Amino acid sequence: MRSDRQPFKYMLSLIEKLKQVKDFRKDQGKRHPLWIVLVVIILGTMLGYSGYRELGEFAKNNLP
Template sequence: MNLIEELQKIPDYRHIRGRTHELWLVLLLILLGAMNGYWGYRLLEDFTVVHRQRLIQLLNLEDTIKFPSYSTSRCILKTLDFHPLRCSALPKKTVQQIICGGNDYLIGLKENQPTLYKMAHASTTAGYPTIVRHECRSDSFSSSAAPV
C-alpha cells in the first residue's frame, strides 16, 4: 500500500475546467505541509515554495510544474467529502498493514463500541501516555497496551 496510490484512487469531483492540478497531488501537498507544521492555506502555499525542488525530485514532477495556490487548497479542503477517507472505514487488513509498517499512526474511534471507547477515553484523560506494542506476523495480528 502506498499513500500516493491511495490518493490517486479518490475520484476527482471537480468540474473539468477546475482541474488545473491533479487532485491526488493537491491532497498530498496538503498532507505533507500539515505534517511539517504548515497549518493554514497561505502556509501550505509557502510549503510548496520552500520545498519546491525536493518535491519535484521526490515525486518525479516536471521542473516547470506550477504548484497549487492557497486558494486551490482552500477550495479543495472546503468542498472535499472526507467521509470516504476516514480510517475507520478501512478494512481490518488495511489497518494491520498501516500498523505493521513501522510508522506512527492514528486511528479514530467511534462511540458505537462503548467498551473500547471507554477504555481509550480513560487512558487519554488519565494524564499518562499509553505505549502500544504490536507483534506483526503474516499469519496473525496481536497487540498489547500498557501505561507508561
C-alpha cells in the same frame, strides 16, 4: 524486503490510495492532479503548516 525500503513501500501505497480519491473539482482551473495536491497538504501538515496560505507557501517554496 530490506527494512530501509519499507518507508518507500508505504509512500507508494499512500500515493496509490490517493490516486483513487474521486476528484469533484471542475475541469476549469485545475492545474495539478488531485493526488499531488493531497500529498502536498499531507506533507505540509506534518511539518506544521496549516491553512491555505501557509500550505501554499510551503508548496511554492519546496516543490519544483
